[in-house]
Amino acid sequence: MSLRDETSEREEMARALDRWRVLTARRQGRWTRVLWLLAGPGILVMLGENDGPSMLSYAATGSQFGIGFFLPFVVLTFAMAFVAQEITVRLGAATQSGHAELIYRRYGRFWGNFAMVDLMVTNFMTLVTEFVAIVAGASFFGIPKVVAVSAGVAVVASGLALHRYWAWERLTMALALFNLVFIPVAVLTHPDWGAVGRAMVTFSPLPGGFNANTVTLLLADIGATITPWMLFFQQGAVSDKGLTGQDIREGRWDTAIGALVAALAALGCIVATAPLHTHHMNAASYNAAQFAQALVPFAGRWGSALFALGVLEAGLVASATISVSSAYAWGEVLGKAHSLNRPPKEAPGFYAVLVGVAALAAGVVLIPHFPLEMVVILVNVIAVLTMPPAIGFLLLLANDPEVIGRYRSSRLLNVLGIGVGCFVALAGIVYALTVVLPALFGSHF
């Protein structure tokens, strides 16, 4: 294994051009232009995490609990995601290295392999569910399964044709903006905005109280915002894009804007499906297309079509970003070329992993009688359960002066980071208790 990677002339040139534009905008004092040029990794990671299973979790939350506790809770999870992702901005800018590379360099192959297994397993399972979402969203419009999964793989493969990080990022960001369609769907259902406001302030009501089902959805909603691939993707994207120490402020803004926009889309999805709870429709086992169909009486044909479009988009964007995070990690660990600024002939392994994992996940979705439902149930939960070690390594790296230098975490950021780690770990323990001792959660506490 070699962690040394030679950068190509073309990759350097592309990055130099991007830097040139940023420095020119800085010299001219055009901060909004600087932000526009540097934004991307944060917005993409947050909107990418509003993926197929996440939107399904939010839809299930809205349909089972309505407008109440889960609205502010989802905002809280995005705040926690911001705390974790901000660290990757500093690490990527300070080291120009990916997350996997730093773990292997600092903690060795033994611990690095554990982190990689967590990443690859959760990434592949999540990718499968992204294609499930793509198929479900497309089925609403009568698009056949094979056409839908092929389109998904084609979106992932767009990196091959673009071989420019900037172009790939802008294309994927444009696609990711469709995540906002959940907001007009919510408006079309004519929600009680007063109840939304009260829920945001009071964290209530929570129909049914804290039972096993609540805990599972709680964990699924945490898993819908905080997962290992996000750390690997954003740090890799920050270094591929070429952010430096002086760009950290804009990197934070990028991440905060991404968290805010993604939180609005998530809230839109919960509010949009809340009428199913009000009208006592049993949506516990609905898939994405069934949710869209069920919304017709409340949001109209256009509203339900927008919902299906949102689910389709969520799957497409996440399949692209998750595949890229797998390819970055693969290249970093093996010391192979891993940049979207390179043409395929200069980074064949990187692009092979990028398209290969997506094609494999797409293939799994096409297997008849494959237990996709079980994968969908498991994916967000497993993502949360593998998060505490990932946060552990993140905090270790963010406090290692040899790695991050003067950008190491302050006391406040460490308190927040440890808080997020403890919260995620405790949520997992409560979940385990619901499995081991279900009687404990049979009645409300």
Next chain:
Amino acid sequence: MHERLVQNSSAPLSVPGFVQGEVLAEHRLARRRSESLSQRPLNHRLRLVLWGLRAYVLFMVAMAVVNAVKAAHG
């Protein structure tokens, strides 16, 4: 001119050598520093924490699989 080159991903990329050296100086320094990083020895406490987190993941994933199988057959 640089703007046009950047917009068009298929166009050949070019930037004067001295400009490239200037704008990528910080990157190259950061890369060199990263490549020279050595493995950090883990003390007993840290090793214990990492093993604890690993055990946590294995136990929890087993729980999640059990729960999913139950749910699928329920």
